[in-house]
Amino acid sequence: MASTTVSPAVARSGFLGRTQVSGSKASVAQGLPVATARSKGVQHVNTKISAVATPSKPPVSFKAKRSAVEIIKEESDFLRHPLMEELTTTAPNISEPAMQLMKFHGSYMQDEREKRAFGKGKSYQFMMRTRQPAGVVSNELYKAMDDMADQYGNGTLRLTTRQTYQLHGILKGDLKTVFSTVIKNMGSTLGACGDVNRNVCGPPAPYKNKPEYIVAEKMANDIADLLAPQSGAYYDVWLDGDKFMSSVKENPEVTKARADNSFGTNFENSPEPIYGHQFLPRKFKIAVTVPGDNSVDLFTNDLGVVVLCNDAGELLGANLLVGGGMGRAHRNKDTAPYLAVDLGFVPKDDIFYAIKAVVATQRDYGRRDDRKQARLKYLVHRWGIDKFRSVCEQYYGKKFETPKPLPPWKLLQYHGWIEQGDGKLAYGVPILNGRLKGPLRTALRTIIERYELPVRLTANQDIILTEIDPAWKQDVESTLRAAGIQDVSEMDPIVANSMSCPAMPLCGLAIGEAERASPMIMERLRAVMDTLGLAKDDSMVVRMTGCPNGCARPYMAELGFVCDGPNSYQLWIGACPNQTRISEVFVEKMKIKDLEKTVEPLLAMYKAQRSAGEAFGDFVHRVGFDALRKYSETYTPGVAAAAAPADFFSSAAPAAVPDFFSTPAATAAASHGMSNGAAKAPAPAAPAAPTPLAGSNIGRLPRVMIDEEAFAMLLSLAEQEGKTLTQMASDAIKNYKK
Numbered sequence: 001m002a003s004t005t006v007s008p009a010v011a012r013s014g015f016l017g018r019t020q021v022s023g024s025k026a027s028v029a030q031g032l033p034v035a036t037a038r039s040k041g042v043q044h045v046n047t048k049i050s051a052v053a054t055p056s057k058p059p060v061s062f063k064a065k066r067s068a069v070e071i072i073k074e075e076s077d078f079l080r081h082p083l084m085e086e087l088t089t090t091a092p093n094i095s096e097p098a099m100q101l102m103k104f105h106g107s108y109m110q111d112e113r114e115k116r117a118f119g120k121g122k123s124y125q126f127m128m129r130t131r132q133p134a135g136v137v138s139n140e141l142y143k144a145m146d147d148m149a150d151q152y153g154n155g156t157l158r159l160t161t162r163q164t165y166q167l168h169g170i171l172k173g174d175l176k177t178v179f180s181t182v183i184k185n186m187g188s189t190l191g192a193c194g195d196v197n198r199n200v201c202g203p204p205a206p207y208k209n210k211p212e213y214i215v216a217e218k219m220a221n222d223i224a225d226l227l228a229p230q231s232g233a234y235y236d237v238w239l240d241g242d243k244f245m246s247s248v249k250e251n252p253e254v255t256k257a258r259a260d261n262s263f264g265t266n267f268e269n270s271p272e273p274i275y276g277h278q279f280l281p282r283k284f285k286i287a288v289t290v291p292g293d294n295s296v297d298l299f300t301n302d303l304g305v306v307v308l309c310n311d312a313g314e315l316l317g318a319n320l321l322v323g324g325g326m327g328r329a330h331r332n333k334d335t336a337p338y339l340a341v342d343l344g345f346v347p348k349d350d351i352f353y354a355i356k357a358v359v360a361t362q363r364d365y366g367r368r369d370d371r372k373q374a375r376l377k378y379l380v381h382r383w384g385i386d387k388f389r390s391v392c393e394q395y396y397g398k399k400f401e402t403p404k405p406l407p408p409w410k411l412l413q414y415h416g417w418i419e420q421g422d423g424k425l426a427y428g429v430p431i432l433n434g435r436l437k438g439p440l441r442t443a444l445r446t447i448i449e450r451y452e453l454p455v456r457l458t459a460n461q462d463i464i465l466t467e468i469d470p471a472w473k474q475d476v477e478s479t480l481r482a483a484g485i486q487d488v489s490e491m492d493p494i495v496a497n498s499m500s501c502p503a504m505p506l507c508g509l510a511i512g513e514a515e516r517a518s519p520m521i522m523e524r525l526r527a528v529m530d531t532l533g534l535a536k537d538d539s540m541v542v543r544m545t546g547c548p549n550g551c552a553r554p555y556m557a558e559l560g561f562v563c564d565g566p567n568s569y570q571l572w573i574g575a576c577p578n579q580t581r582i583s584e585v586f587v588e589k590m591k592i593k594d595l596e597k598t599v600e601p602l603l604a605m606y607k608a609q610r611s612a613g614e615a616f617g618d619f620v621h622r623v624g625f626d627a628l629r630k631y632s633e634t635y636t637p638g639v640a641a642a643a644a645p646a647d648f649f650s651s652a653a654p655a656a657v658p659d660f661f662s663t664p665a666a667t668a669a670a671s672h673g674m675s676n677g678a679a680k681a682p683a684p685a686a687p688a689a690p691t692p693l694a695g696s697n698i699g700r701l702p703r704v705m706i707d708e709e710a711f712a713m714l715l716s717l718a719e720q721e722g723k724t725l726t727q728m729a730s731d732a733i734k735n736y737k738k
Contacts, residue, residue, distance in 0.1 A: 105189060106179075126171070153169045289304075495519075577617060
């Protein structure tokens, strides 16, 4: 066989790759010697792979440049500097370069906007996110996280939409203690954020008698290990270089696959063999599942892995899907949510190598000049799946096989009692927006500590208590009941199946409310449904986010609210209940006071014209937006729309309050069908619509800050007068001139 040069870069679209220095020699466009080929029956002689070059003459339409984050990564010594130095200073915050590196270690710096003090600037704190493949949490780690919520956090824990914990409110001086505590309790935060593979999702079902679920859980852990950063910077930063030895050993097949460089996937002699100095262009998300179980929102991931087993429960291989992702930006038509599409089937012995091939393709061809275009979904969309598959196969060394047929997908929630199949039970507790606080958190800690239970976190922000002896069942139920926590059978399904992101006031990307507002949204939706005579079982998937980035996956909801400004939301509708079809935007700007007026005609038409057993999202998809708009134009609003409150907080409490977790109206609204341990509060009377501000047609006004004493006076007066803060402040200013 003649000497050849195989270059995956020949299919390159011209977008900037990354420059990698290995030792004293640059490996840019030099070609890497190929080891003995993995693939049987394929002979490679004197072959070279040139997979990491930046094109010497990029297309005119896309100049070769890199974003600022790319420079920060390259100069960081594999995520060490300047983070290590800045963690030792007395400043409450860190610089932009250090903040970008901090993400890779599993943390974001945040500013609690509502606790800013006049003349003192931002109120800095940090959020830490854990890495929990398939959502599995040991008893020791749960207790450690719960303890730290009080010792170093804001008194709460948050369950994320990717089966991890978030601990909010950490001060900079406590970061090392918090991170080292997680590590020493057999947890990790490495790669929970940043331009690497994030937490690997997996079905949280604790079945012991269904081998495919055991295979999926192991696969999630193996993939997480395969793609975890390797340089040791994580331990240098948080344990001063002392690597904590885990009792769980890495699968030898994972170690072997990571080191393999048969087809140019690796940087030779680099501390980061897969990622190199530059890591990935953007975040990378993977979900593993079994046929039919879409509890992980499979199609929203960069890479989906569906494990396939034989009748004996032995792994045969996996179907791979690529190109999913939720993030987008308002008023930027080049950004959009996409669903993953079929890449192909790979045999069991090639799964790790195929995954490396997908990651390497994104690493070398994903855009590094524009972070809004850097996700794998844009590469797949730009190239088309056929070209993507062809380039990926060069890193894989084989052709992908035709995907195996699969049964229909179902969104499984795992609520209530579950038989594990080994004589023990599990109990799935729906958690309001994933927030563990108050009586709920106390009751869960009591049960978990009393019976030494491990838990599992779900991709729907819920928690599953596992390994419960049937003799403990009554005590578990009574402990939860004593804390005021409802059984799922008593909850409103639209609440139990809903999700929202944290949004205001901690998320730096939030432009409005989500977690604090969603309880009231659910209550108002239920009021409309009750008015129309829709039954409790006529449920739908409802999700809400405070910005368009889509962390709570609103574009997969049958009814999705995406904030586009203060008290204003886009309305996305038309996805299907099993999460295999994406929604479309029906209303670009819906003021929250118009919620009932907007959704009541849609639900009324659904009730009148649906087919037997047809879900709301499927109905919307069938009849189309034109028919919905025509029906809405001639519809006469009912009682629900007439009684709509003017804004989120229908008591005197404002949309922006000084305490994140004690919003009066939000607390009252949250008690409706929620597992928060509170008794149901009567719905407050709807206030009169606020008088529009003069000049309100000029768009969002600039932020104005006042001192704490003045704010307290303003809040007190607003409560006395039954007005919002905006109304009260406006009246006070006008009266001052008189």
